[in-house]
Amino acid sequence: MKNIRYVFYPQSIAIIGASREPNKIGNVIVKNLVEGGYRGKIYPVNPNTEEILGLKCYKSISEIQNSVDCAVICIKKEFVLDVVQQCANKKVKSIIMITSGFSETGNEEMEKKILSICKQNEIALIGPNCMGVIYTKNRVDSVFLPVYKMGRPKIGGISFISQSGAIGGCILDLAAYYGIGMNKFVSYGNGKLIGVEELLEYFESDNETKTLACYFEGIRDGKRFINALDKCTLRKPVVVLKGGKTSKSAKAIASHTSSLMGNHSSFRAVFKKTNTIEVESIDELFDVVKVFMQPKIKGKRIGVITNGGGLGILVVDKLVENDFELSEIPQQKREELRKIFPSELNIENPLDLLGDANTARFEVALNTMMNEESVDAIIVCLLLQTISLDATIINVLVRTNYFSKKPILIVAVGGEYTNSIVRVLESNNLPCYPSPERAVNALRKMYDYYENLNHRLSGNRKN
Amino acid sequence: MITMRILITGCPGTGKTSLANKLIELASDSDKIAVKNRETKNLLKKFSLKIISLNDIADEFSLYEFYDNLTESKVVNLEALERVTNTVLDVEEDNFKSKKKKKKNSKELLIVVEGHLGAEIRIRKISKVFVLRTNPKELEKRLLEKGYGKKKLSENINAELVDYFTIKSEKLYGRDRVIELDTSSKSVNALAEKLIKHLKNQKNRKTKKTKSISWANVFNTEIEFVKKHLL
Numbered sequence: 001m002k003n004i005r006y007v008f009y010p011q012s013i014a015i016i017g018a019s020r021e022p023n024k025i026g027n028v029i030v031k032n033l034v035e036g037g038y039r040g041k042i043y044p045v046n047p048n049t050e051e052i053l054g055l056k057c058y059k060s061i062s063e064i065q066n067s068v069d070c071a072v073i074c075i076k077k078e079f080v081l082d083v084v085q086q087c088a089n090k091k092v093k094s095i096i097m098i099t100s101g102f103s104e105t106g107n108e109e110m111e112k113k114i115l116s117i118c119k120q121n122e123i124a125l126i127g128p129n130c131m132g133v134i135y136t137k138n139r140v141d142s143v144f145l146p147v148y149k150m151g152r153p154k155i156g157g158i159s160f161i162s163q164s165g166a167i168g169g170c171i172l173d174l175a176a177y178y179g180i181g182m183n184k185f186v187s188y189g190n191g192k193l194i195g196v197e198e199l200l201e202y203f204e205s206d207n208e209t210k211t212l213a214c215y216f217e218g219i220r221d222g223k224r225f226i227n228a229l230d231k232c233t234l235r236k237p238v239v240v241l242k243g244g245k246t247s248k249s250a251k252a253i254a255s256h257t258s259s260l261m262g263n264h265s266s267f268r269a270v271f272k273k274t275n276t277i278e279v280e281s282i283d284e285l286f287d288v289v290k291v292f293m294q295p296k297i298k299g300k301r302i303g304v305i306t307n308g309g310g311l312g313i314l315v316v317d318k319l320v321e322n323d324f325e326l327s328e329i330p331q332q333k334r335e336e337l338r339k340i341f342p343s344e345l346n347i348e349n350p351l352d353l354l355g356d357a358n359t360a361r362f363e364v365a366l367n368t369m370m371n372e373e374s375v376d377a378i379i380v381c382l383l384l385q386t387i388s389l390d391a392t393i394i395n396v397l398v399r400t401n402y403f404s405k406k407p408i409l410i411v412a413v414g415g416e417y418t419n420s421i422v423r424v425l426e427s428n429n430l431p432c433y434p435s436p437e438r439a440v441n442a443l444r445k446m447y448d449y450y451e452n453l454n455h456r457l458s459g460n461r462k463n
Numbered sequence: 464m465i466t467m468r469i470l471i472t473g474c475p476g477t478g479k480t481s482l483a484n485k486l487i488e489l490a491s492d493s494d495k496i497a498v499k500n501r502e503t504k505n506l507l508k509k510f511s512l513k514i515i516s517l518n519d520i521a522d523e524f525s526l527y528e529f530y531d532n533l534t535e536s537k538v539v540n541l542e543a544l545e546r547v548t549n550t551v552l553d554v555e556e557d558n559f560k561s562k563k564k565k566k567k568n569s570k571e572l573l574i575v576v577e578g579h580l581g582a583e584i585r586i587r588k589i590s591k592v593f594v595l596r597t598n599p600k601e602l603e604k605r606l607l608e609k610g611y612g613k614k615k616l617s618e619n620i621n622a623e624l625v626d627y628f629t630i631k632s633e634k635l636y637g638r639d640r641v642i643e644l645d646t647s648s649k650s651v652n653a654l655a656e657k658l659i660k661h662l663k664n665q666k667n668r669k670t671k672k673t674k675s676i677s678w679a680n681v682f683n684t685e686i687e688f689v690k691k692h693l694l
Contacts, residue, residue, distance in 0.1 A: 036532075036533060037531060037532030037533035037534075038532075039529055139531075179693065359679075390682070391682030391683045392679035392680075392682070392683070394624075394625065394679065394682055395625060395626055395677050395679050398625045398630070399630050402630045402631075402634060403630075403634065420686060420689065423693050424624075424625070424682075424693065427621070427693065428625055
């Protein structure tokens with residue numbers, strides 16, 4: 001499906017069903033494109049209006065003189081078939097169909113007709129029953145949620161394929177709030193023409209996407225799915241949240257995206273075999289995706305720095321449970337540190353800098369761990385509630401992170417003040433976690449991914 | 464040493480262009496303008512000064528990829544800028560050298576490259592990098608005066624808060640080449656003198672490690688300000 005690229009890289013977008021009324025989907029989409037700064041041509045289409053948000057409105061797509069790379073359709077389903085035919089006549093290269101009420105409500109016939117027109121004319125069809133597409137770099141934004149209700153993430157390397165618009169919306173909003181950069185987002189809805197299979201194939205060779213996240217409920221073509229996943233995971237980490245694991249959710253899925261959910265234990269086997277990272281919740285999806293902003297982890301030896309004894313201990317417990325090791329601090333380093341740190345400070349791993357630790361103490365500890373060959377990754381627990389640790393820690397962490405060749409993860413548990421610091425850290429590519437177990441879990445998933453990848457690349461596939 | 468290349472970089476609004484212009488003014492007319500320090504004056508006289516603005520290079524060679532409506536800025540093709548800038552600098556030096564031969568000019572060439580993009584591209588043979596720093600609250604005022612919109616404003620304030628330009632410069636050019644200058648309240652004259660003093664030390668191979676500048680106090684005392692600019 002070579003025309004998929006026009007969904008993300010269109011020179012022109014027509015919004016069929018554009019509207020002047022502020023609360024209509026057709027208005028939100030035009031507004032997001034105009035105000036979001038999309039650089040291509042925008043053609044609102046609505047037979048009853050002359051102009052929308054200062055743009056000339058067209059009676060129909062055929063009235064547009066220039067070519068149209070992408071048509072976003074958000075009209076009543078009764079008119080969709082006609083409009084799709086008009087798009088085909090106009091030689092539109094891709095369609096994003098927001099309109100719902102097709103196979104997910106039992107209306108198979110009409111969906112089949114739409115699919116057949118798109119297939120015949122090589123139109124890349126996203127949807128129907130989808131939430132739209134975002135590409136942060138050129139500001140393509142056909143997601144119909146208004147910006148004041150759902151933030152738009154900055155440019156980054158994470159892309160997200162979601163069968164569900166809702167899950168997509170949650171992740172995008174979280175990423176925007178915490179300043180985590182994203183690349184492309186696509187909600188594909190019923191996905192009968194372009195589903196998870198085709199999108200995995202597309203994202204495998206999309207070099208701007210460094211990490212791929214994926215939510216789906218069912219697949220159409222098992223063989224193709226496994227094959228695509230197998231190839232994609234060789235190029236980049238793929239983090240998957242699968243909806244519908246119980247028999248009860250099967251019915252809900254049928255009316256949601258009309259997918260066949262399949263047997264979950266077979267999916268699990270596929271994920272294992274293809275080195276796909278499976279997660280169980282939205283939180284975990286977000287946790288794991290952001291750990292990959294960090295450099296590769298190359299071994300199991302972890303250094304822990306904390307200014308709160310209890311936090312450090314909980315991290316160690318979780319590390320041991322997850323089969324990690326604690327790095328040994330060499331004797332010579334210990335002696336060097338002994339001269340700098342107060343005498344009551346125990347130079348061990350976890351390195352407890354004590355309750356009166358300030359930024360300077362953290363800086364010494366961080367530099368030691370960063371330069372120490374026996375440390376493969378660093379977990380920093382920040383108890384930001386203490387009087388001696390102030391926000392200067394941000395500058396030290398951001399700087400260390402820029403120069404670090406190993407992953408640094410932050411554990412910071414707290415309320416509003418902590419959260420505001422966390423937002424600054426995350427927007428500077430430092431992944432933060434609200435509990436020790438969530439940080440260690442993310443690190444473990446990262447470790448497993450690279451470990452298995454190495455095996456696969458060296459030909460010793462681990463099953 | 465016949466030629467020397469230095470870079471003035473830092474967040475938009477920290478006063479790079481003003482400082483570069485001041486250097487030109489001082490060099491071209493160093494007898495008339497009151498430069499307090501005699502040594503500074505003598506040093507300036509030894510140099511033939513050439514200012515290269517990275518924004519001008521991007522303009523002249525049309526190195527823009529597109530105009531970004533959201534951040535109200537032209538997006539520069541950094542690879543191209545790096546290539547063109549390095550070539551421009553080499554050509555400048557070659558011209559100077561061949562002229563020097565003909566005219567028996569005793570002056571040395573000082574090339575000052577100026578622009579915030581200096582922290583994004585690798586310019587060859589830079590001997591000193593001056594990173595201009597301005598207190599984010601003062602910077603906010605200056606950028607608002609320049610008519611910056613919300614998004615562009617916050618992006619820059621955030622970068623300044625976390626020492627972005629210093630860190631990037633240190634990564635590109637090495638820690639010992641980077642010197643920070645606080646431009647929050649100092650006059651341009653004083654800054655220019657300070658910069659020249661550093662160059663003199665550089666010539667005499669006296670390098671003093673300067674204290675690094677941090678706005679971490681803004682994080683501590685102005686958390687509402689920081690929150691306002693979270694992207």
